[in-house]
Amino acid sequence: MKYMDIGGITLQQIQICLSVADNKSFTKAAAEMHLSQPTLSKKIADLEIQLGIILFIRGKNSSVKVTPAGKELFKEWKKMLSGFQDVLLKATEIQACNNPRLVVTTTPSAQTQAFLLPVVHKFQERNPSIDVRIENESISEQLKGLLDNEIDVVLVNSYRQDLFDREDISWEMVLHCCWSVGMLKSNPLAGRTNICIEDLRMQGFVLPNDRFFGEMVNGLCNAHGFTPRISYYTKYFSGMSLSVRKSNEIFITDRYMQEYYNQDCVYYDLPETESGILMAGRAGETNEVVLEFKRLAREYFKRIDDTGRGDWKIAGIGTIGAC
Known part of the structure; x- marks a missing residue:
């Protein structure tokens, strides 16, 4: 068997050959590989000399055909290139995990x-x-x-x-x-020094459309002898303070929720509550x-x-x- 020096073959040369074979054109392959056509042609010619194998038959009107030897070689090169890409992707994933x-x-x-x-x-x-x-x-x-x-x-x-x-x-x-109650500065309760849950009996509650939060508010009010009067349901928690538009409306929040920081409202801690x-x-x-x-x-x-x-x-x- 004839000895071949394959140490100098590059991935670029392999990709160039496969591109020419797929496009059946040096011109189209050169555009795909972002090379000038003379540069691409020279790389293929150098590879053919290195291997001692004719890979392409150049025909008239720039037509290109793959030789039988080239077809056999390219079939294995496609497998090799696909395997290389799979291994590279796996290596990247391993590095990300590490x-x-x-x-x-x-x-x-x-x-x-x-x-x-x-x-x-x-x-x-x-x-x-x-x-x-x-x-x-x-x-x-x-x-x-x-x-x-x-x-x-x-x-x-x-x-x-x-x-x-x-x-x-x-x-x-x-x-x-504590749980806190928020309200507009025009709310009559806003003038007080302290507020307790019983003071919210006649207020309209603005609540998020969340069953569990609603159950929590119901539990707070029920423990003090009344059922909260619901004024409005917002789609998200973040809409509560913005949806309080009347002077008799309030919402429940705490100091670790975004709604506590709407500067258009005032806030009172509700004693004997836990959040x-x-x-x-x-x-x-x-x-x-x-x-x-x-x-x-x-x-x-x-x-x-x-x-x-x-x-x-x-x-x-x-x-x-x-x-």
Whole structure:
């Protein structure tokens, strides 16, 4: 068997030959490969000399035919190139999986700047090589993400803690506050120093179209002897404060929800109520990246609960007090 030096064959030469064979034209292949036609022709001629094999028959009017030897060679080259692309894709996926990544989620209604971003910034200061991503998802999507190993840490308002009462999920309350009531500054109640739940008896409640949040509000009111009068249902949590348009309308929120920061409204803590932030993850978690983030979060959240403020600040964001 004749010895052939194949060490100098490049992937570009292989791709050029396959392009000429598919297009049956040097001109079209040159355009596809972003080369001038003379350059492409020379590369093929050099390859034919190196291999000692005629790959193409140049005909009249620029027509090109593949030789029988070329057909046999190109058939194997196509398999080889396809296999190379598959291996390259797999290698890319392996590298992505090996790069440390942390995915943290909250709900769209959460005021992440008030409690989450300081923790993320501090964590990344200490671990600059770890890719941290923050997602906003519904509570049910967060639970599914945890179970599918697509989410590492969940931070969510506490009224749906029942959803995380499972053997394969570990959760804890990491921030505590009261429920609050928000209202327009023109509301007669806005002139008071303090407000309790009984004071809301004649108010119109603006609620999100969320059954579980509605049940929570019903429970608060029922415990004080009345059923809330519903004035309007919004499609999302984020529409509550904007939908309060009358002086006898109110909405329920807490200091870790976005609605608490609408400056057109005033807010009163409701004594003897409990809300806050729940942190959840997979039971028996062993990933040290996840465990370190949770330790850092607990440290920061404890400072807020104990002192009413955190020690880490973000430009433009004030500290958040406790009830």
